[in-house]
Amino acid sequence: MPDMPRSSQPLAAAFYERPADRVARDLLGARLVVRAPDGGLSRYVVFETEAYLGAHDLACHGSKGMTKRNAVMFGPAGRWYVYLCYGMHWMLNVVTGAEGVPAAVLIRGAGEFVGPGRVTRGLGIDKAFDGRAAARTTGLWLEAGEPIPPRAISRTPRIGVGYAGAWAEKPLRFVVDPAKLPTMI
DNA sequence: GCAGTGATCATA
DNA sequence: ATGATCACTGCC
Numbered sequence: 033m034p035d036m037p038r039s040s041q042p043l044a045a046a047f048y049e050r051p052a053d054r055v056a057r058d059l060l061g062a063r064l065v066v067r068a069p070d071g072g073l074s075r076y077v078v079f080e081t082e083a084y085l086g087a088h089d090l091a092c093h094g095s096k097g098m099t100k101r102n103a104v105m106f107g108p109a110g111r112w113y114v115y116l117c118y119g120m121h122w123m124l125n126v127v128t129g130a131e132g133v134p135a136a137v138l139i140r141g142a143g144e145f146v147g148p149g150r151v152t153r154g155l156g157i158d159k160a161f162d163g164r165a166a167a168r169t170t171g172l173w174l175e176a177g178e179p180i181p182p183r184a185i186s187r188t189p190r191i192g193v194g195y196a197g198a199w200a201e202k203p204l205r206f207v208v209d210p211a212k213l214p215t216m217i
Numbered sequence: 218g219c220a221g222t223g224a225t226c227a228t229a
Numbered sequence: 230a231t232g233a234t235c236a237c238t239g240c241c
Binding site for chain 1: 222224225
């Protein structure tokens with residue numbers, strides 16, 4: 033039986049207690065792990081993220097102050113922030129940075145699921161995870177994965193935040209370009 | 218290109 | 230109580 037690889041440990045709190053753009057970058061290649069009711073684990077490699085930086089970031093929900101919906105963003109890092117968008121799609125975020133700073137990273141793509149609403153639909157994630165820790169105890173967490181070389185990472189403006197003025201243009205979306213990854217097999 | 222969908226929030 | 234908004238998706 034092989035040793036349990038270090039990468040199967042959940043990412044530690046210190047990983048999340050950093051600025052959201054650093055966390056968003058470093059989550060590329062990480063594995064999103066979900067535990068099924070029967071105890072089985074499924075893992076999905078994260079390939080697309082977006083950073084929401086804090087109260088000064090006009091695209092960030094926290095920029096309008098604390099509300100019942102976004103209160104989790106103001107809390108400690110490493111918790112899930114899940115909310116419903118357009119009445120149909122759950123958005124999965126992980127809170128980052130210092131307590132009191134409303135920052136988070138949106139997971140927009142993982143495994144075979146392309147798009148934030150498809151990730152949550154595919155993994156069965158909904159409001160029940162809002163406010164819970166990204167930890168084994170909650171059945172949904174993140175593990176370190178293979179590092180993604182910088183040349184395989186693209187940065188673009190975030191999707192769907194045109195209302196945010198100059199903040200809509202900031203390159204806070206991070207995407208892995210699979211064609212630029214080292215050859216696998 | 219745009220309709221669907223409903224919780225959330227500001228306004229009253 | 231009401232209306233606008235919305236970090237999207239799927240089908241035209």
